[in-house]
Every structure is written in C-alpha cells, then in structure tokens.
Amino acid sequence: MKKCIVFVLLFVLYVLALPSYLPPVENSYVTATFLEFRSTGSVPHFHSGTDFSTFLKEGISVKAAENGYLVRLEIDEDSIYGMTVVLQHDDGYRTLYAHLSKFAEKTDKIVEMLTTEFGKQRIVVEFQSDDIRFSKGENIGYSGKTGEASQAHAHFEVRDEEEKNIYDPLDFVDKSLLRPVQMGIMIKNIVIDGKEYQYQAGKVYQYSGDFPKIAVETYTELAKNLLGVKEIKMYFSDDLVYHIILDKLPMECWEKPYDLYDEKTMMTSLIYRGYYKLYTLDDLPYVKVNKLNSLSNYDSGQYLVTIEIKDALGNVGMFSLKLVRR
Ligand SMILES: [Zn+2]
Numbered sequence: 001m002k003k004c005i006v007f008v009l010l011f012v013l014y015v016l017a018l019p020s021y022l023p024p025v026e027n028s029y030v031t032a033t034f035l036e037f038r039s040t041g042s043v044p045h046f047h048s049g050t051d052f053s054t055f056l057k058e059g060i061s062v063k064a065a066e067n068g069y070l071v072r073l074e075i076d077e078d079s080i081y082g083m084t085v086v087l088q089h090d091d092g093y094r095t096l097y098a099h100l101s102k103f104a105e106k107t108d109k110i111v112e113m114l115t116t117e118f119g120k121q122r123i124v125v126e127f128q129s130d131d132i133r134f135s136k137g138e139n140i141g142y143s144g145k146t147g148e149a150s151q152a153h154a155h156f157e158v159r160d161e162e163e164k165n166i167y168d169p170l171d172f173v174d175k176s177l178l179r180p181v182q183m184g185i186m187i188k189n190i191v192i193d194g195k196e197y198q199y200q201a202g203k204v205y206q207y208s209g210d211f212p213k214i215a216v217e218t219y220t221e222l223a224k225n226l227l228g229v230k231e232i233k234m235y236f237s238d239d240l241v242y243h244i245i246l247d248k249l250p251m252e253c254w255e256k257p258y259d260l261y262d263e264k265t266m267m268t269s270l271i272y273r274g275y276y277k278l279y280t281l282d283d284l285p286y287v288k289v290n291k292l293n294s295l296s297n298y299d300s301g302q303y304l305v306t307i308e309i310k311d312a313l314g315n316v317g318m319f320s321l322k323l324v325r326r
Pocket residue numbers: 032047049050051154155156
C-alpha cells in the first residue's frame with residue numbers, strides 16, 4: 001500500500017515537472033534559440049528568448065503560454081523588442097511576447113487612449129493590479145516585425161518575477177505541440193589556440209600551452225535554419241573537463257556574449273556562425289564544470305577528446321578528435 005502511495009506521489013511530481021506552457025504560436029517551429037549571439041542593435045548581446053515561426057506572416061495570433069495577468073505593455077515600434085506584452089503567471093514566472101504588430105482587442109482601449117495622449121513615442125505601461133487576465137491559449141496580440149526583427153516572427157521569453165534572470169523558454173514549453181521538423185547537430189569547424197580547422201571525426205590536432213584552448217562552431221540545423229545549441233560536454237578520455245548548460249542567464253550578463261562566444265562568431269541577416277569557447281577560466285553562470293586548470297597535474301599532452309552536444313529540442317550529437325601537444 002505504502003509503495004503504491006509513493007509511486008502515485010512520484011508520478012504526480014513527475015507530471016507537475018513536465019514543461020506545460022503552450023508554444024505562443026500554433027503548429028509552429030523554432031527559428032532561433034535561447035542565448036544565440038546577436039550583433040544587431042547598439043551592442044552585441046545574447047538572444048534572450050526563443051523565436052517561433054509565424055510563417056513569415058504578420059497578423060498571426062500569438063497566444064498566452066499559461067493563465068496569467070497583464071503586467072506590462074510596451075507600445076513602441078523602434079527599439080529592440082518593438083510592441084511587447086508581458087504576463088505574470090501563478091508559478092512565479094513572467095512570459096514576454098515581442099515584435100507584435102498589434103495588441104489583443106481587450107487592451108485596444110488603453111492603447112488608443114495612451115497613443116492619443118502621448119503620440120508616437122515609446123510608452124511603457126506597468127499594471128499594478130491583476131485586472132486584465134489572459135487564459136492559457138488566449139490571444140495576447142498579433143505577430144509582426146516591430147523592433148529588431150527583419151522578418152515577422154514571435155519572440156518569446158521567460159523571466160523571473162523581478163526580471164533579473166531569463167530562462168530557456170524551451171524548458172517550459174510543451175515541445176510535443178511543435179510542428180515536427182527534421183533536425184541534426186553538426187560541428188563544422190574547430191578553433192585551437194586561435195587557429196581554425198575544419199572538423200574531421202577522429203583526426204589528430206595539435207595544441208600548445210598548459211591546456212588546449214578549443215572553440216567549436218556547432219549548430220542544430222532545423223528547416224534550413226542554423227540554431228544555437230543548449231549544452232556542451234567535453235571529455236578528455238572519460239573525464240568530464242568542461243560542461244556548459246545554457247538554461248538561465250542573469251540579466252547583467254546580457255551584454256557579454258563574448259564570454260561564451262569566440263570572436264570568430266558571426267551574425268548577419270543571412271549567416272549565423274556560433275563558435276562556443278570551451279576554455280574560459282572565468283567563473284561564468286553557465287559553465288557548470290571546468291577542470292582545465294588542473295589538467296597539467298595528470299597531463300601527458302595527449303588527449304582523446306569527446307564532445308557531446310545537445311540542443312533544446314532533444315537532439316544529441318557526439319564528436320571526437322585527438323589532441324597532441326606541439
Ligand atoms: Zn527573438
């Protein structure tokens with residue numbers, strides 16, 4: 001009997017822990033991931049949310065991910081986010097929907113009143129009460145390309161209540177509701193001690209110095225889009241020496257993308273090439289394991305390297321190479 005209760009309890013906890021937010025666009029797929037590099041705007045920065053396709057169309061309904069109430073409207077066509085809605089949810093998190101072309105009808109009167117009063121300028125409205133409620137799946141606005149968006153899409157973020165930390169939205173969204181798309185993780189090039197090489201499985205590469213300074217150009221290819229990855233583990237033989245998980249970022253790190261990305265990283269309207277550094281010695285919130293400093297203790301100068309890469313959609317790639325000290 002007791003065993004049964006424990007089992008039921010574990011099952012309930014398991015179900016409660018499953019990501020349950022609705023994707024903000026119906027039958028959509030991901031076109032950009034959390035913490036990709038961005039060189040747009042005034043400073044290089046991290047992409048702080050997940051982009052969902054609106055099939056390049058404006059006017060597609062954007063939906064509340066969970067029951068919640070309106071805490072902020074940003075009426076603004078020119079800055080990074082454009083027209084933006086922020087909701088507060090009972091679980092303590094906030095969701096943010098950006099680049100909208102138009103807000104939901106239930107906020108029409110407020111928006112009209114404010115734009116009549118203040119004209120065409122940036123207006124940020126903070127709501128102190130929980131009067132304007134949205135239920136899960138309800139329309140919060142319509143897709144567009146206001147702000148820093150070259151094409152219409154829905155930019156979606158998850159933040160804590162104080163908006164001090166941002167989280168990977170794909171840890172919250174029920175991914176079974178996304179449109180199934182063919183995907184695969186690739187390493188294209190590797191950089192060792194600043195020099196770039198094409199990656200070839202099992203090949204021997206040379207390095208110099210106390211430990212190898214490797215950066216990998218990796219991505220998930222999804223419907224011809226190249227997306228940033230979520231997790232990288234680097235093993236020397238069976239030893240996990242470096243481990244990155246991009247699940248959360250303090251807002252204060254938003255303008256520090258070069259802590260993670262090598263300077264070869266590139267982003268234009270047509271090209272996305274993210275080179276992830278696997279050698280930073282700084283204390284960074286997303287670097288969970290870093291044993292590079294202690295390598296010389298048992299260092300023979302030769303390593304069999306395995307790099308395991310995961311994306312936020314559940315794909316895994318395994319890559320291997322050999323390193324020999326010059
Ligand atoms: Zn975005």
